[in-house]
Amino acid sequence: MTDAPSKTPGLEAAPDRGLPELVVFRNVSKQFGSGPQAKVAVQDVSFVVHDLPNVGELIAIVGPSGCGKSTVLRMLAGLSPHFPPTNGEVIAFGRPVTGPGADRGVVDQKYSLLPHLTVLDNIAFGLKLRGISVAERRAQAAEWVKKVGLTGAETKYPSELSGGMQQRVAIAATLILKPKILLMDEPFGALDPKTRLRMQTLLIELWKEQQSTVFFVTHSVEEAIYLGDRIFRMTAQPGRLAEIIMSPRPNEPPDVVRKKPEFMRLTQDLLRKLEEDELGTREMPL
Numbered sequence: 001m002t003d004a005p006s007k008t009p010g011l012e013a014a015p016d017r018g019l020p021e022l023v024v025f026r027n028v029s030k031q032f033g034s035g036p037q038a039k040v041a042v043q044d045v046s047f048v049v050h051d052l053p054n055v056g057e058l059i060a061i062v063g064p065s066g067c068g069k070s071t072v073l074r075m076l077a078g079l080s081p082h083f084p085p086t087n088g089e090v091i092a093f094g095r096p097v098t099g100p101g102a103d104r105g106v107v108d109q110k111y112s113l114l115p116h117l118t119v120l121d122n123i124a125f126g127l128k129l130r131g132i133s134v135a136e137r138r139a140q141a142a143e144w145v146k147k148v149g150l151t152g153a154e155t156k157y158p159s160e161l162s163g164g165m166q167q168r169v170a171i172a173a174t175l176i177l178k179p180k181i182l183l184m185d186e187p188f189g190a191l192d193p194k195t196r197l198r199m200q201t202l203l204i205e206l207w208k209e210q211q212s213t214v215f216f217v218t219h220s221v222e223e224a225i226y227l228g229d230r231i232f233r234m235t236a237q238p239g240r241l242a243e244i245i246m247s248p249r250p251n252e253p254p255d256v257v258r259k260k261p262e263f264m265r266l267t268q269d270l271l272r273k274l275e276e277d278e279l280g281t282r283e284m285p286l
């Protein structure tokens with residue numbers, strides 16, 4: 001589709017590579033509640049993400065608290081109460097989203113592990129639901145334990161793990177199901193800076209291997225620019241997609257890329273815009 005209807009500034013910067021459309025938001029709005037209590041969380045958001053060959057696109061979503069980042073992600077995931085939208089269309093794989101599906105994996109800040117299961121069984125859990133045999137799912141889960149660097153922790157329970165380890169289990173438990181679309185809502189938000197950098201590098205490696213398309217919500221501008229092929233900048237009151245920023249794909253670790261002039265320029269530019277948005281939001285009458 002070449003005539004994606006939108007009033008979204010920056011959408012024209014989206015590369016139309018003549019490829020199939022993987023995700024389309026067409027004039028999507030979400031209002032919570034009604035009457036005087038009504039709250040417009042997201043207003044008139046439109047964008048297209050194409051199905052890139054070999055490795056999918058990584059879309060970073062940034063914007064002030066409450067601008068609708070999680071709402072956008074969860075509408076795509078088909079999760080209530082964010083889904084369904086009040087207006088507009090959310091399309092994935094060429095079909096309207098009707099609810100959650102294994103083709104869209106979600107990782108959020110809360111890790112969502114099952115406390116009574118070991119690391120290995122948490123990672124294998126989704127395969128169990130799919131009816132995969134014990135031997136096969138344990139073998140696959142063991143591979144993922146290695147990939148996320150948790151060798152030796154297979155029989156531990158979530159309460160015995162650090163936040164970073166729990167998040168690696170959650171990522172492995174989602175990626176083992178090979179979702180074509182990966183939805184990550186501030187997945188590294190609760191981690192210390194060092195673990196966070198390690199997790200960024202790991203995510204890039206796994207993402208390249210898995211070839212999925214990733215939507216990644218973050219409050220970290222550096223993380224957005226490092227990880228994102230495109231950055232969706234949202235503004236608040238109501239939540240809108242204000243701009244789409246292209247960001248070159250990194251092929252070096254975060255600590256090297258951070259020192260490059262182009263990276264610093266993009267970071268400062270985006271930080272300034274986000275600060276302006278914050279000020280604008282604060283100045284609005286209550």
Ligand SMILES: Nc1ncnc2c1ncn2[C@@H]1O[C@H](COP(=O)(O)OP(=O)(O)OP(=O)(O)O)[C@@H](O)[C@H]1O
Pocket residue numbers: 032033039040041042063064065066067068069070071072081082239
């Ligand atoms: N279940 C809900 N019921 C009512 N209002 C909601 C609900 N979920 C979100 N909202 C409102 O919708 C708006 C957008 O919320 P959302 O959680 O999508 O923002 P966000 O950008 O993810 O914020 P944060 O950065 O704090 O996570 C906010 O004003 C929020 O209060």
Ligand SMILES: [Mg+2]
Pocket residue numbers: 069070071185
């Ligand atoms: Mg959120």
